[in-house]
Amino acid sequence: MASSLNKAMLIGNIGRDPETRYTTNKNLAVSTFSVATTYSIKNADGEWKNETTWHNIVAFSLSDYVRNVLKKGSKVYVEGRIQKREYVDKAGQKREVFELIAERVLPLDGRVDKVGGDEGASYSPESAMPLRSIDEAAPAQTESETDLPF
Numbered sequence: 813m814a815s816s817l818n819k820a821m822l823i824g825n826i827g828r829d830p831e832t833r834y835t836t837n838k839n840l841a842v843s844t845f846s847v848a849t850t851y852s853i854k855n856a857d858g859e860w861k862n863e864t865t866w867h868n869i870v871a872f873s874l875s876d877y878v879r880n881v882l883k884k885g886s887k888v889y890v891e892g893r894i895q896k897r898e899y900v901d902k903a904g905q906k907r908e909v910f911e912l913i914a915e916r917v918l919p920l921d922g923r924v925d926k927v928g929g930d931e932g933a934s935y936s937p938e939s940a941m942p943l944r945s946i947d948e949a950a951p952a953q954t955e956s957e958t959d960l961p962f
Contacts, residue, residue, distance in 0.1 A: 818893040819892075819893060820891070820894050820912050821889070822867055822889070822890045822891075822912065823887070823888070824848050824849040824867070824890075825848050825887055825888070826847055826848075826882055826884055826886050826887075827845070827846035827884065828845055830843045832879060841874065842871075843872075844868070844869065844870050844871075845882065846868055846869065848867075849864070849865050850862050850863065851865070868909060868910070868912065869890055869914055869917075870913050872914075874914075878917055881919045881921075882919060886921050887919070888917065888919055889916075889917070889920055890912060890914050890917055891914070892915040893915065894910060894913075895912075895913050896911075897910075
């Protein structure tokens with residue numbers, strides 16, 4: 813039995829376009845972006861108030877397709893683990909930041925404009941999951957399965 817679990821799942825909107833950097837030997841792409849999640853709560857006056865939380869996301873080896881689809885304002889599902897990182901800022905102050913290290917990133921917008929030059933092209937969930945191998949991808953639906961009334 814596992815003695816601990818570090819798993820986070822977010823559905824929210826991207827706050828800034830992903831920024832991609834490469835490791836010094838150019839073997840690994842590291843993409844960073846932020847995701848906003850909103851929680852609604854009723855205040856003492858009985859009025860609903862939205863509370864927004866910003867999450868820092870770090871994703872390793874995202875496919876080019878996913879990086880091109882993820883834009884500011886688009887809805888996304890991110891799954892991964894939470895990690896604390898410490899660093900010293902330019903002023904010499906020790907800082908710490910909590911990040912979600914993405915293991916799975918899935919765009920949730922139904923249609924994406926100008927992906928690969930096609931206006932209104934829809935995305936494929938299989939290509940949006942960077943850590944799944946081709947062997948693990950779900951089988952393609954047959955035409956009769958897509959015609960179901962529900």
